[in-house]
Amino acid sequence: MDKGSLLIMTGMGMIMLGFLLVFIGTVISALGGEGEVESGGVIMIGPIPIVFGTSRGAAGMAIILAIILMALWVIGALLMRRG
Numbered sequence: 001m002d003k004g005s006l007l008i009m010t011g012m013g014m015i016m017l018g019f020l021l022v023f024i025g026t027v028i029s030a031l032g033g034e035g036e037v038e039s040g041g042v043i044m045i046g047p048i049p050i051v052f053g054t055s056r057g058a059a060g061m062a063i064i065l066a067i068i069l070m071a072l073w074v075i076g077a078l079l080m081r082r083g
Contacts, residue, residue, distance in 0.1 A: 042066045047073045 001009075040053030040062035049066035053059030 042069060044069055044073070047077075 038053070038055045038058040040051070040055075040058030042062050042065050043050040043052075044066075047070050049070060051059060051062045051066050053062050
């Protein structure tokens with residue numbers, strides 16, 4: 001399997017994982033009744049993250065996600081440069 005195919009399969013797997021997590025969250029929310037809703041996210045423009053959230057907890061989790069994504073981006077860039 002070449003690098004292109006591996007990246008495509010990884011991307012498709014991440015998309016499927018995202019759909020699965022949204023589905024599981026919806027089912028848990030529907031079965032659980034009432035609950036507190038918080039949201040947050042990260043938009044990556046190259047290695048630069050834009051973090052947003054509705055509360056400190058959600059924004060904190062988004063910051064952690066941004067740090068992980070930046071590290072993965074740097075590692076990927078270094079590996080692609082070697083290849």
